[in-house]
Each structure stands twice: as C-alpha cells, then as structure tokens.
Amino acid sequence: MTSRDYKFQGWLGFSADSVNGNLRWSTYTPKPWEETDIDIKVTHCGVCATDISTLRSGWAPVDYPQCVGHEVVGTVVRLGSKASPNSPLSLGDRVGVGAQSSSCMASDCEECSGKPSYENQCQNFVGTYNGVFKDGTKSFGGYSDYIRIPGRFVIKIPDGLESMHAAPMLCAGITVYSPLKNFGSGPGKKVGIVGVGGLGHFGLLFAKALGAEKIVAISRSSAKRKNCEEMGADGFIATDEEPDWAAKNERTLDLIVSTVSSPKMPLEGYLQMLRPRGTFVQVGSPEDKLPAISAGSLIVKGARMAGSVIGPPWEIEEMLKLAVEKHVRGWVQPRGLMEANEALVDMKDGKARYRYVLVNEKHLHE
Incomplete structure (x- = not known):
C-alpha cells in the first residue's frame, strides 16, 4: 500500500478558539515519507488534557493548524524498509504511539543511545503533535484517519489488551506508571x-x-x-x-x-x-x-x-505487559471520532469519567 491509497485527514485547530468546539475536519500533509517510517490506520485515540492546553496555546504559541491526539492505536498500513520499532512488525499489526514521535536518535546522545535509553528526556524531543522534525516539517496527531510516525516510537499492542483500553495508557498510563516504578x-x-x-x-x-x-x-x-x-x-x-x-x-x-x-x-x-x-x-x-x-x-x-514526563518506548512496552498480567483497565468512555469537538468541550468541563477515547468506527470494520 502506498500513500496514494489513502488521505491524511483529521480534526484541525486553526486558532486558540478551536478548543471551544471549533475544530474543522480537513486534509493535511504529513511529514515526507522515509524508509524509517510507519503509517498507521487509526482506530482509537484518547482525549488528553494536553490536547486542550496545546489547542488554546496555553503553554506557548502554537503553529496552527494543529491536529492533536497522542494516545493512538491502529493498524500498520505502510512499513518502511528501515523502520526499526521495538518489536518486529508486519502490515496489519495492531500498534500504538504515545506522546513522542521522535528524538535526535544520535549515537552520542546519552538519552537516546543509553542502555537503557530514555528518549523521552532527549533535548530534541519531538511531540506526536505540535512538534517539528529534523527536516522542519510538523507532526500531526491522532484525531485523524491516518498518522505517520518514525518506527522507533511505534509500540506493538500485546494480545489480551483491548485497543480501547490500550490507547489512554500510551500517555496517561505511562505518565504515572513511570514515576511510580522509578521512585x-x-x-x-x-x-x-x-x-x-x-x-x-x-x-x-x-x-x-x-x-x-x-x-x-x-x-x-x-x-x-x-x-x-x-x-x-x-x-x-x-x-x-x-x-x-x-x-x-x-x-x-x-x-x-x-x-x-x-x-x-x-x-x-x-x-x-x-x-x-x-x-x-x-x-x-x-x-x-x-x-x-x-x-x-x-x-x-x-x-x-x-x-517525570511519559516514558521511553521500552518502558511503555513494560507497562502494557503489566496491564495484561494484572488486568489493569482504565475507566474509559468511547466517543465517535466525528464527536471530537463535543468530547473536547466535555473534557474541558470536567465531565470525563475518567478518559474519553475517540473511536474511528469506519476503520473498525474495514
């Protein structure tokens, strides 16, 4: 399958007012394809408070338009010949990506090349959205049909963990699991x-x-x-x-x-x-x-x-394995992907109990 077989479309915010239910479904151009990349057909994406702060430029001015969402689960539809994810992957595999899509990945970077590595602390951290890759192009998130991610940051979802429950663990889950384990x-x-x-x-x-x-x-x-x-x-x-x-x-x-x-x-x-x-x-x-x-x-x-900030890919895999072994399941509420605006507003108003997950229904049945 090539990039000509599908379009990159998602809910884009064009201003700080987009957080008030004003996202617009639009087409966008992802980062240029590299053989280290993986394209994922999105089936689930959690709604995170970071999505809200980013869309309203709460921490710093945002380069609009912006497609948020960094608790993404879906299936592999394109796999680069040099993609080197944490677990060997094949087309059709169920995978996820959290809040990080890249880092410098240099051999002389202590965080990226250490044993163990801590890419999440790399000075050149690239967010899954609102980030900038080495070539200057923007990263776009998972309130979308498809997402393109460097393979190193793509995690295989283990059997025994439903996609609905895996998605919010990729940011919310690892954000608390990492300090609990490490401290x-x-x-x-x-x-x-x-x-x-x-x-x-x-x-x-x-x-x-x-x-x-x-x-x-x-x-x-x-x-x-x-x-x-x-x-x-x-x-x-x-x-x-x-x-x-x-x-x-x-x-x-x-x-x-x-x-x-x-x-x-x-x-x-x-x-x-x-x-x-x-x-x-x-x-x-x-x-x-x-x-x-x-x-x-x-x-x-x-x-x-x-x-503490999220965790490296190997630690996310460790957390997902524990979730299967101990049957950890978050309290999640499914919302249709086309309800993204309503879900964001409800999240902002504190109505979630305790995590909304956007479900791309059309991709569940293809």
Whole structure:
C-alpha cells in the first residue's frame, strides 16, 4: 500500500478558539515519507488534557493548524524498509504511539543511545503533535484517519489488551506508571495520588498493580471517593472538606505523585505528608508556576521533589505487559471520532469519567 491509497485527514485547530468546539475536519500533509517510517490506520485515540492546553496555546504559541491526539492505536498500513520499532512488525499489526514521535536518535546522545535509553528526556524531543522534525516539517496527531510516525516510537499492542483500553495508557498510563516504578511504589510502600482524573485514576490502578502496601487518593472533594475505593484506594483525603488534613496525615506517605495541573495546589500540605526520605513527583503540567515552598519542607526530612514526563518506548512496552498480567483497565468512555469537538468541550468541563477515547468506527470494520 502506498500513500496514494489513502488521505491524511483529521480534526484541525486553526486558532486558540478551536478548543471551544471549533475544530474543522480537513486534509493535511504529513511529514515526507522515509524508509524509517510507519503509517498507521487509526482506530482509537484518547482525549488528553494536553490536547486542550496545546489547542488554546496555553503553554506557548502554537503553529496552527494543529491536529492533536497522542494516545493512538491502529493498524500498520505502510512499513518502511528501515523502520526499526521495538518489536518486529508486519502490515496489519495492531500498534500504538504515545506522546513522542521522535528524538535526535544520535549515537552520542546519552538519552537516546543509553542502555537503557530514555528518549523521552532527549533535548530534541519531538511531540506526536505540535512538534517539528529534523527536516522542519510538523507532526500531526491522532484525531485523524491516518498518522505517520518514525518506527522507533511505534509500540506493538500485546494480545489480551483491548485497543480501547490500550490507547489512554500510551500517555496517561505511562505518565504515572513511570514515576511510580522509578521512585519506589511497591511492596511495603505507602503511596498518595493527587488528583483523580485521567492521569490520577491510572495512578491508583498502577500503584495497586505494582503492589503498594497502601494507596491514598487525594482530591479537593469527596465526590469521587467511591470510585477511588473501587480502583483500589485504601484511603481518601478531601483537602477542601477536611480541616487540618495535612497535619492529620503528617509523615504517612513514602511517595506522592501529583497529577493536577492547577498552580493553586496546596503544595506545602502535600510535602508535610511525606515520610522522611520520601519523594514528591509532579507530572501534571500547569500553564502557570507551582506555588512557592519553604526549604524546610524538604530539608528537615531529607525529602525530594522530582518531575517525570511519559516514558521511553521500552518502558511503555513494560507497562502494557503489566496491564495484561494484572488486568489493569482504565475507566474509559468511547466517543465517535466525528464527536471530537463535543468530547473536547466535555473534557474541558470536567465531565470525563475518567478518559474519553475517540473511536474511528469506519476503520473498525474495514
């Protein structure tokens, strides 16, 4: 199959107002084909808060038009002769791509050539959308019929994991799985997850899958308490409803992963809950600065603050394997690809419980 057999079409945003339900279905030109590339016929694509921030130029001005979507699952329809994905692929294989589509991939890059590699931390990170490849062309995302991606960043979806559930793991899932694994969630550890949304609910699920001794969900209100208990939370803290919540839970958690993107978070309170030598990891990305903290919050207990961004391809594969073994399944709600505008608005209004996944129905039955 060649690129002449199908068109690259998707939902494009032409201005910051596109986030308000004003995406337009349009044709676009993908990056020029290289033999290291793979074309994917999209069947599923998760809706991420990053899509919203990007479309409205929340972090920085965006080069419109823009097609968002970086939790993509579909089938291989064109496979370059030099494509070198993490697992050998064939035409028709079910694959996915997360928030990264390229990096420098240079042999002298510590992040790209290390053993293990951490391409997600490469200085020349290229996003699956709103990125720029080496040749100066733009990357386009998965609110589309087809997507073209360098093979190194294409992940084979394992049997036993439905596409609907695999898609949101490729960004939301790996965003919390990576810090949970790398900063010590496991047997004997007490873990807190701040924020119960698309990211946070995966945090609860993967903390349980990794064997944490105790898992505490931390939210502003108690509205999601029952859901959190069903996801595996042993405790729940409602910060807007419980007086002295930080003091009552002082020195109780080994690891806290914060998924919230509000600059108004009670950061000092979160740090108060850390045990000595505990770690606070921020994965949510506010469009403004985090609150100031006192140095004593870290110094007295030898605590650490850290950040984490998605994960490298090999770690995504590892996460998907664990999801199959432990039967981790996110709470997802399917929406038709042609409902992308409505899904974005509903996501922006906080209605998702807990991840929308756009389904390209016509590609499911071809």
